[in-house]
Structures are given as structure tokens and as C-alpha cells.
Amino acid sequence: MKPKDLMLETYSALTVNKARSSLTILGIVIGIASVIGLVSIGQGAQDSIQSSIESIGSNLLIVQPGAQRGFGFQVSTGRGSAETLSEDDADVIAAQVSNITNVSPEISRRYQVVYSGQNTNTSVIGATEAYPSVHNVQIGDGSFFDQSALSSYSKVAVLGPTTRDDLFGEGADPVGQKIKINNIIFTVIGVAQAKGGSGLSNADDTIYIPITTAERYLSGDKYLSSISVQAADQNVMTIVQADITAVLLDRHHIADEANADFSVINQSDIIAAASSVTGTFTILLAAIAGISLLVGGIGIMNMMLTSVTERTREIGLRKAIGAKASDISAQFLAESVMLTVAGGLIGVALGWIIALLAAHFFSLQTAVTLYSVVLAFGVAALIGIVFGYYPARRAAKLNPIEALRYE
Amino acid sequence: MIECTHISKTYVNSGEQTHVLKDVSFKIAEGEFVAIMGPSGSGKSTLMNILGALDVPSKGRYILDGRDISTLSDDELADVRKNKIGFVFQSFNLLRRATVLRNVALPLLYSEVPETERAARAAEALHAAGMDESRFQHLSNQISGGQMQRVAIARALVNNPAIILADEPTGNLDSKTGEIVLSTFQRLNEAGRTIILITHEQYIAEHADRIIQIKDGVIVRDEKNRQKRHITTRHEA
Numbered sequence: 085m086k087p088k089d090l091m092l093e094t095y096s097a098l099t100v101n102k103a104r105s106s107l108t109i110l111g112i113v114i115g116i117a118s119v120i121g122l123v124s125i126g127q128g129a130q131d132s133i134q135s136s137i138e139s140i141g142s143n144l145l146i147v148q149p150g151a152q153r154g155f156g157f158q159v160s161t162g163r164g165s166a167e168t169l170s171e172d173d174a175d176v177i178a179a180q181v182s183n184i185t186n187v188s189p190e191i192s193r194r195y196q197v198v199y200s201g202q203n204t205n206t207s208v209i210g211a212t213e214a215y216p217s218v219h220n221v222q223i224g225d226g227s228f229f230d231q232s233a234l235s236s237y238s239k240v241a242v243l244g245p246t247t248r249d250d251l252f253g254e255g256a257d258p259v260g261q262k263i264k265i266n267n268i269i270f271t272v273i274g275v276a277q278a279k280g281g282s283g284l285s286n287a288d289d290t291i292y293i294p295i296t297t298a299e300r301y302l303s304g305d306k307y308l309s310s311i312s313v314q315a316a317d318q319n320v321m322t323i324v325q326a327d328i329t330a331v332l333l334d335r336h337h338i339a340d341e342a343n344a345d346f347s348v349i350n351q352s353d354i355i356a357a358a359s360s361v362t363g364t365f366t367i368l369l370a371a372i373a374g375i376s377l378l379v380g381g382i383g384i385m386n387m388m389l390t391s392v393t394e395r396t397r398e399i400g401l402r403k404a405i406g407a408k409a410s411d412i413s414a415q416f417l418a419e420s421v422m423l424t425v426a427g428g429l430i431g432v433a434l435g436w437i438i439a440l441l442a443a444h445f446f447s448l449q450t451a452v453t454l455y456s457v458v459l460a461f462g463v464a465a466l467i468g469i470v471f472g473y474y475p476a477r478r479a480a481k482l483n484p485i486e487a488l489r490y491e
Numbered sequence: 492m493i494e495c496t497h498i499s500k501t502y503v504n505s506g507e508q509t510h511v512l513k514d515v516s517f518k519i520a521e522g523e524f525v526a527i528m529g530p531s532g533s534g535k536s537t538l539m540n541i542l543g544a545l546d547v548p549s550k551g552r553y554i555l556d557g558r559d560i561s562t563l564s565d566d567e568l569a570d571v572r573k574n575k576i577g578f579v580f581q582s583f584n585l586l587r588r589a590t591v592l593r594n595v596a597l598p599l600l601y602s603e604v605p606e607t608e609r610a611a612r613a614a615e616a617l618h619a620a621g622m623d624e625s626r627f628q629h630l631s632n633q634i635s636g637g638q639m640q641r642v643a644i645a646r647a648l649v650n651n652p653a654i655i656l657a658d659e660p661t662g663n664l665d666s667k668t669g670e671i672v673l674s675t676f677q678r679l680n681e682a683g684r685t686i687i688l689i690t691h692e693q694y695i696a697e698h699a700d701r702i703i704q705i706k707d708g709v710i711v712r713d714e715k716n717r718q719k720r721h722i723t724t725r726h727e728a
Binding site: 085086088089093096100397398400401402403404405406407408409410411484485488 | 540543545546565566569570572573574578580582584586587588589593597598600601602603606646650
């Protein structure tokens with residue numbers, strides 16, 4: 085039989101019982117739509133976490149105090165393991181490590197912030213003038229503070245857009261206004277542009293003040309929360325990471341790296357860790373969707389087996405007029421593949437709509453990739469073949485004499 | 492055309508052998524109209540299955556159109572059925588919810604006749620079977636039993652087979668429509684078709700030129716039918 089005739093025969097066989105064919109297709113539609121929809125949600129979550137990590141800055145290495153565990157009990161700084169980094173450390177890194185473009189020492193604490201009647205609790209970051217370029221902070225209104233503000237211990241503040249909204253109302257221009265951070269009066273000199281990073285850590289809900297001011301008036305000591313180091317490019321990050329570790333170990337007089345009172349985190353490590361979490365999440369979603377696809381496939385098999393039994397006489401007739409076993413099995417296989425491909429097409433469309441709706445209502449960035457569409461479609465066709473194979477074989481193996489006599 | 496020599500068929504059912512056909516030999520020439528007659532259980536259905544290449548004999552040779560087909564594989568038998576044999580069944584076996592024309596064109600799909608020729612060949616076969624053109628687009632379940640059987644005859648004719656095998660073709664019809672179907676066979680025979688009619692009724696068999704009577708797996712009578720019933724009037728079913 086020619087392929088075109090096979091298609092037409094298949095189409096007319098399936099339209100004889102429209103209700104049954106539609107319900108069987110529905111099983112596949114639900115399976116495919118959930119694969120596409122859920123995987124796109126998973127991938128969307130992966131993408132948004134990745135982009136929020138990248139919005140912290142690019143090619144970053146973050147030095148944090150005392151996060152080293154394990155043999156860390158041997159290390160005693162006498163003042164608590166969280167206070168091991170100083171501005172001097174930052175200066176030494178800047179001076180001795182090559183292939184770096186910027187070093188940004190930071191002190192980050194949460195304080196109560198008050199403007200007029202409004203107040204909020206937000207993270208206050210003591211930073212240097214290097215901070216904006218290291219962390220991709222763009223200034224909207226006003227400006228960021230400069231070196232002179234640092235050396236004069238100026239009580240100036242740059243607000244993140246979310247903090248601005250909380251204190252002054254959405255879209256207001258707070259430049260020149262006075263706010264109180266921990267009861268100390270600061271003048272607002274600028275507002276950062278929104279980074280759009282939502283979810284895990286909101287980079288927009290923050291206040292930047294000169295690090296010298298933060299040390300003198302807020303924290304009262306000179307210990308840093310972190311030092312962000314920006315490497316010249318992605319390829320030297322591992323080398324820079326090793327150099328920083330070596331320099332700091334030397335400075336802190338620690339011989340064994342296992343006892344280090346600091347840790348150097350590579351940004352790509354964070355991305356990899358987060359990706360592996362979201363990747364697992366995506367696989368979990370895909371597995372759930374896969375089960376519903378499997379159930380859909382069993383529905384196909386059930387329908388095809390019923391169809392073979394019902395059409396036994398037709399099979400007998402076709403064999404009597406010259407159909408070979410291969411013609412019969414091709415016909416029944418074509419029927420199940422046509423069901424799953426139709427289900428696949430509708431399912432891809434429906435899954436796409438689910439992804440768009442999820443993006444719209446749950447502010448999730450969903451991503452329907454060509455990969456997931458091709459995969460779902462291939463799986464649909466494969467299910468048609470796998471679950472159609474047994475019924476088709478049963479039809480092909482029928483004895484024409486018995487099939488013609490079947491009541 | 493057809494040559495059966497010492498054909499036997501034995502079924503083995505739970506260790507017990509049943510000899511359905513025992514050493515049957517006969518010849519049928521081109522253009523003959525033969526009735527194979529016998530009561531149920533006589534072996535006539537088994538003989539028809541062998542003649543129709545649906546089954547192969549346990550022993551003996553069956554030569555159709557110069558080719559020994561008693562030793563062919565399933566796929567080769569399917570080819571023989573496609574090219575040489577047209578079946579007409581008691582219960583018509585039409586495709587439900589398909590048009591008359593599509594039913595008749597069905598064998599052409601398997602013989603891969605070009606799409607452009609199919610409608611014309613189906614129409615030609617339907618004319619030969621005495622089917623009115625106004626009903627070509629009717630669905631197969633919207634026409635009467637006599638018309639269904641003529642659609643089935645047209646389907647048997649469409650591939651231009653060497654023989655037409657009709658298995659109790661009037662069994663599901665009343666006597667009047669049955670006569671019309673039989674007259675259709677007579678007309679086709681007069682036009683040169685070889686027709687083999689399988690029936691258990693003497694009356695039906697008497698419409699053929701020759702009657703082979705079979706009983707308990709052996710031929711008990713094989714002679715020319717001297718009282719052939721000719722149906723000359725053409726009825727419309």
C-alpha cells in the first residue's frame with residue numbers, strides 16, 4: 085500500500101469512532117502538555133536563578149570569612165570565626181594578585197531605616213566606589229558616592245529602588261532627603277536602577293553607604309562581611325581563586341589550607357550548585373509528566389486492542405483481498421502513531437499555553453525550548469509505535485479464515 | 492486454469508486427526524460456472540479456502556493459472572489472492588461507514604493501482620455487477636442487502652481476477668434478491684468469467700453449468716448440470 089493511501093485509510097478508520105479516538109488522544113494531549121508545561125516551568129526557574137546569580141556581577145570571586153568547616157575547630161581567632169577579614173586583606177589582594185580588575189570590600193548588616201513616618205528593615209551595605217562596576221549597579225537618579233566621600237566619612241546613602249519605594253513611595257525622587265539608619269541621619273544622594281533580580285536575594289532592596297562610614301558609625305569595627313574580587317575574564321578565575329587563597333593564607337599565617345579562616349567562592353560554583361538543584365527539580369517535574377504520558381500510551385494500547393477485536397472481520401476481508409501481514413500491521417501501527425502525533429501536536433500547543441499562563445500568573449520566566457518540543461514529539465511518536473506494536477502484531481497474525489468467520 | 496490433484500486436508504485437534512478432505516481431484520477450465528455443493532461439515536468450506544489460497548492442502552497439488560500454489564508462504568498466498576481471486580462472502584463484509592465506491596476500490600489500494608485510475612475501475616466493476624450509478628456515493632450501511640452483495644461482487648471483480656469464489660452468496664438474502672445476485676453471476680459468466688459457487692442448496696447450485704457434489708471429504712458427483720436455471724429477466728432490487 086502506498087503511504088498516502090495508508091494515511092487516508094488510517095484517517096477514515098479513526099474517524100469512524102470519533103468519541104473514542106478523541107478520548108484516547110486526550111490522554112496523550114495531557115501527557116505531552118504536562119511534559120512541555122512542567123519542563124518549561126523547571127527550566128524557567130533554572131534560568132531565573134542563573135540570571136539572578138549573574139546579576140550580582142560577572143566573573144566574581146567572593147571571599148568570605150570563616151565559612152570553612154571540617155577541621156576549622158583548630159582555628160581560633162579569639163574573636164569568632166566570622167571576623168577574620170579586614171580592609172587590609174582587600175588592599176593586599178588588590179596589590180599582589182594579578183589578572184583582577186576590581187576589589188570591593190563590603191560590610192553588610194541589616195538595620196531599621198526610617199524616613200518620616202515610613203520605616204523598613206533592609207540590608208545596608210558599606211561599600212567603596214568600586215562596588216557599582218563590580219556588581220553591575222546602574223545609578224538612576226543622583227549619583228554613587230566617590231573616593232572623597234569615603235575618606236571624609238560622609239553620611240550619604242544610595243538607595244535600591246525597592247527600598248526607595250518602601251520609604252518614599254513608588255517612583256518618588258528622594259535625592260537630597262534625609263533618612264535615619266539605626267538612628268543616624270544620612271543624606272540620600274542617589275537611587276540605583278532596578279536589577280530585576282527577584283526571588284532568592286533581592287539586590288534592589290538595599291542601601292549603599294561608604295564603607296568607612298559604616299565602620300565608624302554603624303558596625304563600630306573594621307571587619308568585613310566579604311570581599312568581592314572581579315577577575316579579568318572567565319578563564320583566569322580558577323588561577324585568581326588560587327592566588328587569593330595563597331595570599332590570604334600567607335597574611336593570616338596559616339600553613340594548612342584546610343584550616344583557612346576564610347573561603348573563596350567562585351561565582352561559577354554557585355551557578356553550578358544552583359543549576360544542579362533546579363536541574364533535579366526539572367527532572368522531578370519531567371518524571372511526573374512522563375508518568376501521565378505513560379498512562380496516555382496505555383490508553384492507546386487499550387483502544388487499539390479493542391479496535392483489533394472489533395474489526396476482526398475487516399482484517400479477515402483485507403487479508404482475503406490480498407493484504408499481507410505487513411500491510412495489516414502497518415495500518416494498525418499508523419493508526420496508533422496518528423493518534424499520538426495528533427495528541428502530540430495538540431499537547432505541544434496546550435503545553436505552550438500552560439507555560440505562557442504560568443509566566444503570566446506566577447511571574448515565572450518559563451522557557452519552552454525547541455529541545456523539549458522535539459523531545460515530547462519524538463516521545464509521542466515512540467509511544468505510538470511501542471504501544472501500537474503489540475495490537476498491530478496481533479492483527480497481523482490473525483488467521484484470515486478464522487477472522488472472516490468471527491462473530 | 493484450476494487443477495487439483497489428490498488434495499487432502501487434515502486438521503490435528505488435541506492429538507486427534509480429522510480428515511476433512513480425502514484425495515480430491517478435479518479440474519476447472521477457464522470460463523466455467525461451477526457449483527461446489529455439499530451439506531455443512533462436508534469439507535466444502537475447506538475446499539473453498541484452498542481454492543481461494545487462504546489455506547494450503549496437507550497433501551496433493553493445487554495448480555492455479557499454471558502455478559503450483561500448494562507450497563507457498565503466507566505472503567505469496569496474499570499475492571495470489573490479490574491478483575487471481577475475487578471473493579464474495581455470505582455476509583458481504585463491506586467496510587462500515589465507507590461509500591460504495593470506496594468499498595469497491597479497496598483491493599486497488601493493495602495492488603497499488605494509480606489513484607487516478609481507481610474511481611474509473613471501481614465504477615466499471617459496479618456497472619458490471621449491475622449497480623446503479625446514483626448509489627455510488629451512498630454509505631455501505633444505507634443500501635439494501637441485494638445491493639450490498641452486488642457491491643461485494645463489484646469488489647471481487649475490480650482487480651480483474653482469474654476466478655470469482657462466491658461462498659453462499661445468497662445465504663443472507665431473500666429468494667427474490669438471491670435470484671438477482673445469481674443472475675448477476677450468470678451474466679458475468681456469459682461475459683467470460685470463471686465462477687465457483689459454494690452452496691449447500693441444490694436449488695442454488697442448479698444455476699451453474701456444472702455441479703461438484705462433495706460429502707464427507709470426497710467428491711460424490713461431478714457432472715454437467717442439465718437443468719440449468721436461467722434467469723433472463725432483470726429485476727431491480
